[in-house]
Amino acid sequence: MKNAISILRRYDIQPTPQRIAVVEYVLKSKTHPSADDVLSHARKKCPTVSRATVYNTLNLLVEKGLLGMQTIKEGAVIFDSNIKKHHHFVDSDTGDIYDIPWDQLEVKGREKLKDFEVFEFQVIMRGRRKKK
Amino acid sequence: MKNAISILRRYDIQPTPQRIAVVEYVLKSKTHPSADDVLSHARKKCPTVSRATVYNTLNLLVEKGLLGMQTIKEGAVIFDSNIKKHHHFVDSDTGDIYDIPWDQLEVKGREKLKDFEVFEFQVIMRGRRKKK
DNA sequence: ATATTTATTTAGACAATGTCAAGACTAAAT
DNA sequence: ATTTAGTCTTGACATTGTCTAAATAAATAT
Known part of the structure; x- marks a missing residue:
């Protein structure tokens, strides 16, 4: 920084x-x-x-x-502090939040949502972080 | 109901x-x-x-x-009250939340997340709802 | 039916999050 | 020096959510 x-x-x-x-x-x-x-x-x-x-x-x-x-x-x-677009993963046990790089996931189908004008979106995942 | x-x-x-x-x-x-x-x-x-x-x-x-x-x-x-899996859209102006049916969106790439075991996930979108 | 557990509800206390207004403080600028 | 604008602090306040103790209601057994 x-x-x-x-x-x-x-x-x-x-x-x-x-x-x-x-x-x-x-x-x-x-x-x-x-x-x-x-x-x-x-x-x-x-x-x-x-x-x-x-x-x-x-x-x-x-x-x-x-x-x-x-x-x-x-x-x-x-x-x-990460102001680039990214997704999030929440560890259900600890509550810790991890950033998931934007290009690791692909979200398809937004153009089919006729009633909504989407300004921004993200995927939020919950689960367990595997220990190294 | x-x-x-x-x-x-x-x-x-x-x-x-x-x-x-x-x-x-x-x-x-x-x-x-x-x-x-x-x-x-x-x-x-x-x-x-x-x-x-x-x-x-x-x-x-x-x-x-x-x-x-x-x-x-x-x-x-x-x-x-909707307990089926679905995504969410939040109207930035009103704060209203809308359910987006699960099969309207496709999220690809979760299997590439080596460090995380994903129990559940959803897409959260924000924007403006188009008036009918 | 009546007594005795058991489950449920209530009221109020409590802690935490977040906002706000009034006054105090600081640093310039005149 | 005095004003001015910007910033900070304190404390009050509203809201969310949990908890406990006491009151109430319901279920069971006698």
Whole structure:
């Protein structure tokens, strides 16, 4: 990941210590953290950061297109640093979420859906991750 | 939909007025209601029914396989009276959820996912529903 | 029928997620 | 120095969902 400050500047967001702490964690994370996960990790770098600021920053990053947001598991939205199109696999035992590269799956038949204009889609799979 | 009482009996659930009220609404609904939606509609038939009982009943119906449960939109789980496999389309403007028949789409490539044992999957699409 | 388990419901407490408004703080710009 | 704009914090608030203890209803046995 590039420098957090330069990333924020590039998207016209003033780089404050709070935002830097959020960005440094969430944009490098591969674990699909919840807002609360981000809050507790951001507090390691910036102990005073508040819950409201973390939510504000996450929503800002999503609006600007730097960050993905998914409602895959119940209880809380999760954030996804991978902004390329991809599918998701959820481990039913652990709840862990894995990204599945877009070209690993092919979805056919969307053109037959006469009543719907599809902006985006993804496959969500659930099951068990095989141990290596 | 068949008689609510006989459905409950068939699944070894004692038919109480509260459960009947819940079942009559949620199993005939095509709108993918939240638990709170179910609560307010069930109260029309059974005004004293409590929130806890609605949650208990919904969870029971899901456990018994009478009802589907989906985490598609943020904020609350939704319940799905369609227990056959199907995909979902979410209207980005209204939030309405539509069932897409299973055989309208084909998902290819799952066998290539070496690290994952897939128990179930579905396609989730977002976009705009075309007016008739 | 009556007493005694057993199952079910209720009300309220509780924790977690997420939003919001008011005031405090910071950094520029005038 | 003072205003101004932007940002942050605190705490309140609404909502979702679970849990427990007590009340109620139903089923069984006597």
